[in-house]
Amino acid sequence: MKVRKSAGWVLIYECVGFGLLILFSWMDEFQGIAQLVFGGEPQVRDWRDCALQSLIIFYIWAIVFGLTKKVVDHLHYLEGFVRICAWCRKVGHRHHWMTLEEYLVKGFRIETTHGMCPDCLQRVKEETAEFVRLERSGAVQKPVTANIPDPAPNSSQA
Secondary structure, three states: OHHHHHHHHHHHHHHHHHHHHHHHHHHHHHHOHHHHHHOOOOOOOOHHHHHHHHHHHHHHHHHHHHHHHHHHHHHHHHHOOOEEOOOOOOEEEOOEEEOHHHHHHHHHOOOOOOOOOHHHHHHHHHHHHHHHHHHHHOOOOOOOOOOOOOOOOOOOOO
């Protein structure tokens, strides 16, 4: 899906952004970019200040990266869910609703067939045995057939 492919780019952009912050910090230390842009007196250069800034930026990057990675992983987890209608059991995919069989064929190129799991088979056997037992005991009435007249006798039979 699109989100799965593009979510990784968030982490890459984040790394590039924090890397640029560290780069500008060191460029300011050696080139005096702040004095060029904003004016003012040249500052005394001390690489330890820049190293401390870099460590703080790196620490903040590690926290933000970890949290963003957690969010992206959770997003991937949520993408794994399939939307299924609670009433008709159709699957929602890309703004269309289709049967589960259609979804499997379109989304995964998987053909489907029907069968019966062992639990359902056991339940049907029990229900059938109970129905036969009740029918034999007379507790269940046989279905009444409608009064449909016999078809007109064929003239060839007469």
